[in-house]
Amino acid sequence: MNEGAAQRLAAVREQIASAAREARRDPASVRLIAVSKTFDAPAIVPVLDAGQRLFGENRVQEAKGKWPALKERYPEVELHLIGPLQTNKAREAVELFDCIHTLDRPKLAHALKKEIDRTGRNPSLMIEVNTGGEAQKAGVAAADLPALLTLARDDLKLRVTGLMCIPPVDEEAAIHFAFLSKLAREQGLAELSMGMSADFQAAIEQGATYVRVGSAIFGSRT
Numbered sequence: 001m002n003e004g005a006a007q008r009l010a011a012v013r014e015q016i017a018s019a020a021r022e023a024r025r026d027p028a029s030v031r032l033i034a035v036s037k038t039f040d041a042p043a044i045v046p047v048l049d050a051g052q053r054l055f056g057e058n059r060v061q062e063a064k065g066k067w068p069a070l071k072e073r074y075p076e077v078e079l080h081l082i083g084p085l086q087t088n089k090a091r092e093a094v095e096l097f098d099c100i101h102t103l104d105r106p107k108l109a110h111a112l113k114k115e116i117d118r119t120g121r122n123p124s125l126m127i128e129v130n131t132g133g134e135a136q137k138a139g140v141a142a143a144d145l146p147a148l149l150t151l152a153r154d155d156l157k158l159r160v161t162g163l164m165c166i167p168p169v170d171e172e173a174a175i176h177f178a179f180l181s182k183l184a185r186e187q188g189l190a191e192l193s194m195g196m197s198a199d200f201q202a203a204i205e206q207g208a209t210y211v212r213v214g215s216a217i218f219g220s221r222t
């Protein structure tokens, strides 16, 4: 099982490289985030030992429980928060994560600003866009993106580097990836966090600079 994770990691890396080449992109321009949510340290260590250093988690509490010890053993680990963030967890998130992909509202921008100033830590931020306009889903509406970006980037001077999306499950993901890519271009943002196990090749074709891959590396979550 654990050896399997290292093998699956190698296969995913190859698939990323070939998708990049097919899209006439430099494979090094696509970074793989290994999404380790729900998996414990013994499941993660083989992936670290296989050389992976960039990981994603979707819950602050869970990440706090396992990553500080792992970071002591593997100091070059880079940790990204890819799940929704409540303002009352902003402090812990700023302390633990190197990048937060889920900025999606003014109140959270203010909370992050406060904790960044207080801690002196300065994670990069991405704005999550609700590209499908789904009522129950996190993310800023595309129409509200310019205002949120003005607040976060220009007024609060936050380090906003890109956009993130999770397409609706029942729609063609590539359409959403293309839309996010267009929004990022319009706003002068370089990074695009899009694509998961089922659709990272399509995301790479549309310009993803970060793909977030969990089950294709770690196996299915129970």
Ligand SMILES: *Cc1c(COP(=O)(O)O)cnc(C)c1O
Binding pocket: 035, 037, 058, 082, 083, 166, 195, 196, 197, 198, 212, 213, 214, 215, 216
């Ligand atoms: C769980 C998760 C992923 C990884 O999903 P897989 O289908 O397991 O690759 C990617 N992005 C987000 C936001 C997630 O919550």
